[in-house]
Amino acid sequence: MTDSRRERPDRLDQPVEPGRVRLPRFDPESFGRWSEAIARYMGTAQFIVWMTLVIGAWFAWNTLAPANLRFDPYTFTFLTLILSLQASYAAPLILLAQNRQTDRDRLAMEEDRRRAAMQKADTEYLAREIASLRIAMGEVATRDFLRSELSRLADELDEAAHRREKRARSEWEEDRKDWEEDH
Numbered sequence: 510m511t512d513s514r515r516e517r518p519d520r521l522d523q524p525v526e527p528g529r530v531r532l533p534r535f536d537p538e539s540f541g542r543w544s545e546a547i548a549r550y551m552g553t554a555q556f557i558v559w560m561t562l563v564i565g566a567w568f569a570w571n572t573l574a575p576a577n578l579r580f581d582p583y584t585f586t587f588l589t590l591i592l593s594l595q596a597s598y599a600a601p602l603i604l605l606a607q608n609r610q611t612d613r614d615r616l617a618m619e620e621d622r623r624r625a626a627m628q629k630a631d632t633e634y635l636a637r638e639i640a641s642l643r644i645a646m647g648e649v650a651t652r653d654f655l656r657s658e659l660s661r662l663a664d665e666l667d668e669a670a671h672r673r674e675k676r677a678r679s680e681w682e683e684d685r686k687d688w689e690e691d692h
Contacts, residue, residue, distance in 0.1 A: 541609050548606035551599055564588070 550556055567588050571581045581587040650658075 541605060544602040545606040545609060548599075548603045551603070 567581070567585070571579045571585065571588075572583070
């Protein structure tokens, strides 16, 4: 058997496809976190300072060092190539990080909308409940209403008692006058 047939396929129940190139598998979430970390670092002052120091050292070495020790002559072709390579990888990593942030923002916005809808429904429910309580309270005697009614009734009872007392006194006086006249 050849070396390619000795390798065991991932699944024994499926035939190996001839000529298929198997690329390494990676976890998209881990790769996304890694790209975000790189993009986050590239957006710091520390990265810019270090990059400036490296480029400054590169310039200094390739212009001030003896000619036989210079590895990138005056036009700095190798430095240009390295910076282009860095930019060609940095741009997609930054875009990937931005896409991930956009996805997180979208999920957060959907969650905010869901919570806002729930809060609105709760608020509307509470407003209806308060309105129904106000209507019901219109039919129920309040403490102030009861106090005013009791005070009015107490005044009426006092007046009635005062009238009865007055009537009783006048009757008593009439009876006394009648009795005095009889005796």
